[in-house]
Amino acid sequence: MENIQKALAKYWGYDGFLPSQRQAMECINRRQDSIVVLPTGGGKSLCFQAPAVVMPGLTIVVSPLISLMKDQVDALTECGVAAARIDSSLLPEEQNSVMTQIQNKTLKLLYLAPERLVSDSFLRILRRAELSFIAVDEAHCVSMWGHDFRPEYRQLGILKKVFAGVTIGAYTATATEKVRADIGEQLYLQDPEMIIGSFDRPNLVYKVRQRTDKIKQVCDVLDRHKGESGIIYCIRRKDVEAVCAELSSKGYNTAPYHAGMMAERRKNNQDDFIKEKVDTIVATIAFGMGIDKSNLRYVIHTGMPKSLEHYQQESGRAGRDGLEAECCLFYSAGDYGIWKSLMRDMEPEAYKIALVKLNQMYSYCTGGVCRHKAILRYFGQDLEKDDCAACDICLGQLDCVENSLETAQKILSCILRLGERFGGSYTASVLVGSRDKRITQNEHDTLSTYSLLNDYSQRTVHDWIEQLVGQDYVEKTGEYNVLKVTEKGWHVLRGKQSPRLLKPARRPAKVSKIARDSWEGVDRGLFEALRRLRSTIASQKRVPAYVVFGDRTLREMARRRPSTSEGLLETRGVGEKKLQQYGEAVLAAIRDYCLANSLEMDV
Ligand code: ADP
Ligand code: MG
Ligand code: ZN
Numbered sequence: 001m002e003n004i005q006k007a008l009a010k011y012w013g014y015d016g017f018l019p020s021q022r023q024a025m026e027c028i029n030r031r032q033d034s035i036v037v038l039p040t041g042g043g044k045s046l047c048f049q050a051p052a053v054v055m056p057g058l059t060i061v062v063s064p065l066i067s068l069m070k071d072q073v074d075a076l077t078e079c080g081v082a083a084a085r086i087d088s089s090l091l092p093e094e095q096n097s098v099m100t101q102i103q104n105k106t107l108k109l110l111y112l113a114p115e116r117l118v119s120d121s122f123l124r125i126l127r128r129a130e131l132s133f134i135a136v137d138e139a140h141c142v143s144m145w146g147h148d149f150r151p152e153y154r155q156l157g158i159l160k161k162v163f164a165g166v167t168i169g170a171y172t173a174t175a176t177e178k179v180r181a182d183i184g185e186q187l188y189l190q191d192p193e194m195i196i197g198s199f200d201r202p203n204l205v206y207k208v209r210q211r212t213d214k215i216k217q218v219c220d221v222l223d224r225h226k227g228e229s230g231i232i233y234c235i236r237r238k239d240v241e242a243v244c245a246e247l248s249s250k251g252y253n254t255a256p257y258h259a260g261m262m263a264e265r266r267k268n269n270q271d272d273f274i275k276e277k278v279d280t281i282v283a284t285i286a287f288g289m290g291i292d293k294s295n296l297r298y299v300i301h302t303g304m305p306k307s308l309e310h311y312q313q314e315s316g317r318a319g320r321d322g323l324e325a326e327c328c329l330f331y332s333a334g335d336y337g338i339w340k341s342l343m344r345d346m347e348p349e350a351y352k353i354a355l356v357k358l359n360q361m362y363s364y365c366t367g368g369v370c371r372h373k374a375i376l377r378y379f380g381q382d383l384e385k386d387d388c389a390a391c392d393i394c395l396g397q398l399d400c401v402e403n404s405l406e407t408a409q410k411i412l413s414c415i416l417r418l419g420e421r422f423g424g425s426y427t428a429s430v431l432v433g434s435r436d437k438r439i440t441q442n443e444h445d446t447l448s449t450y451s452l453l454n455d456y457s458q459r460t461v462h463d464w465i466e467q468l469v470g471q472d473y474v475e476k477t478g479e480y481n482v483l484k485v486t487e488k489g490w491h492v493l494r495g496k497q498s499p500r501l502l503k504p505a506r507r508p509a510k511v512s513k514i515a516r517d518s519w520e521g522v523d524r525g526l527f528e529a530l531r532r533l534r535s536t537i538a539s540q541k542r543v544p545a546y547v548v549f550g551d552r553t554l555r556e557m558a559r560r561r562p563s564t565s566e567g568l569l570e571t572r573g574v575g576e577k578k579l580q581q582y583g584e585a586v587l588a589a590i591r592d593y594c595l596a597n598s599l600e601m602d603v
Helices: 002-012 021-029 044-054 066-079 092-103 120-128 151-162 177-186 214-223 237-249 263-274 308-315 333-342 348-366 371-378 404-417 424-431 437-441 458-470 487-493 513-519 524-541 551-560 565-569 576-596
Strands: 034-037 058-062 083-086 109-112 131-136 168-172 193-196 204-210 229-233 254-257 280-283 296-301 325-331 474-477 482-485
Touching: 002 044, 002 576, 021 034, 021 044, 021 168, 021 193, 034 177, 044 058, 044 066, 044 109, 044 131, 044 168, 066 083, 066 109, 066 576, 083 092, 092 120, 131 151, 151 177, 168 177, 204 371, 214 237, 214 296, 214 325, 237 254, 237 280, 254 263, 263 280, 296 308, 308 325, 308 348, 308 371, 325 348, 333 348, 348 371, 348 458, 404 424, 404 458, 404 474, 404 482, 404 487, 424 437, 424 458, 458 474, 482 487, 513 551, 524 551, 524 576, 565 576
Parallel strands: 034 168, 034 193, 058 109, 058 131, 083 109, 131 168, 204 325, 229 280, 229 296, 254 280, 296 325
Antiparallel strands: 474 482
């Protein structure tokens, strides 16, 4: 482990481990098979890369996508690690050069797609190479129970036979029990150690709002992140085109991405995004897998995803560098209906499961529970603290109405007076005293609960009904989502339990603590100057910007403002290779900026 720590400092410029990394590396050291489940951004790659560097021989990394392999190999090469990939996009001479490196045993890591690894010709070559370890990345692809099953991954079962003595590690962000067990079985792992990290992502600030004015709500988020990278997810392709067009016309630097576009245009847009020529990608969920861009500062959903698994995956693409990032979800009751109608043709069994997941997603949106807690609970984990300090609820951006209990009782009584035969929209109209023709025709304007909440808008009351549904006080039944009071709801009517009804924020929003900390002492102007330098270097070298330096590293440079190589080397994310390549340019940029702005250096 000592050697590994030295390598971390030397090649990556890191001074320690992220949670579970050490444990995962120790397994490799003592040659024990392992299954490592860490959330997106949890630092899975380093778990096998760092041991690979210090062990004698070659580590094979199995990965499902060319873009993922390319990203990691580029990043490793930048750090000065001997890594390569073989895939269909390589020219014959490039491929030959990698083969030579394998034969000469100069390579530490080799990235391959599963079908290539298990091909006879390749197995023959690798039998002659000295293998230190096999890492199966995105290992959930092996399982039909995962969300991204790939038949090629099934063939990896032969590895334990062909390379009997070689340890295997499987890495994934997919947490369900079934998938985990399946990975072990399919790969014939021997008594694998399960390493399951916390699924909490404390640096993500979750916010959920009803969708009222989509473009305005999206622009508000974008305006908080000028010039920074992020994704806007839409449910349908036509929404992608519409949102993207409107944002462009307002001067935002966006590009669309969905499966219906010409492959070339899609790829160009993706490349422009990775190279930071485009700030914001507007996309369907077709976008994301294979994007390891670590400095996404926001992920916006303009519609509700169909499950919390999806939401966790998509929002999880933000803030992989551990710095604060915002995940904003704008939903409407209509999204529920859209998904339900899209699911209509499913097999009955699958439909039932999908509907449960959809309902859980909806409860997340409308419920008044801490977002971090709610997501963790869904994955069977618990949040230790009561205040996450990083969600709209805990930050007090949405506060509760003072008389929640009384208001809830009015709503519940109205549902009962209506004979539990009407939906949310109608019930809300009755409560606010609407003169709607349907209501007068039904003579519901004569009910004692008519107009009981006439101080509020129909929208607000409808929201509260959704919140009561989210907290299980009311349920929606049948095709028309007719409201019924649940047993829990009866406790409220008897005054034994009080629901949480939210009102929209009025007081100014608190800044999250993580945001304050990580910008503490950072000179924003210098940060911008370093970002420009990074972008120039990246386009010269034709690598993504974050491969050169992460945002965290730039912030630290702009905070400490080192004047010497030694000082620069102390910065997290700067190893010897990077110092040698960019040290001079970075030090010059810092010096120029500090002189011009009379700023103190070596803070
Ligand atoms: P995953 O594959 O689990 O989604 P990655 O391997 O892509 O995550 O790592 C996510 C981010 O964490 C990367 O930006 C990486 O540089 C950073 N990281 C990983 N390990 C460390 C560490 N020990 N110290 C600091 N940053 C780290
Ligand atoms: Mg990964
Ligand atoms: Zn919270």
